[in-house]
Amino acid sequence: MRPHAEEFAKAGGKLAVVGNGWPAMAKSWAEHVGFPPSVAVLTDPTRKAYDLAGMKRSVVLTLFNPFAFARFIRATLRGFRQGRTAGDAWQQGGALVVQPGGKVTYRHVSLGPGDHPSPADLVAALKRTFQRPSASA
Secondary structure, rough: OOHHHHHHHHHHOEEEEEEEHHHHHHHHHHHHHHOOOOOOEEEOOHHHHHHHHHHOOOOOHHHOOOHHHOOOOOOOOHOOOOOOOOOOOOOEEEEEEEEOOOOEEEEEEEOOOOOOOOHHHHHHHHHHHHHHHOOOO
């Protein structure tokens, strides 16, 4: 997502990344990845945000998912390397587009490691969100 942070801003949104490790872990990871200051890097060690967002937590999805192995190979070939795991290794992530006020207009629930929507899909969802007439209009 880092290379696409400005696309989110141009589409009218703000990119936020939420982890589940401790604050020091999130800070270290954000510095390592090199997110620009416009990206909010947050963490929720309790994982309540993941539960509220409907994200999955599963050993089976993490370890015994045949797609996860294929995604691992693809990421390795593209130069990505998995570092030391910080936080809950079984917690799967996802992506949300959330309007001011909290209405979720797009949700992707990851079904294993490496299962992410493309940045283009997220930007398109963000643009659709801001093109909709507001409920108060």
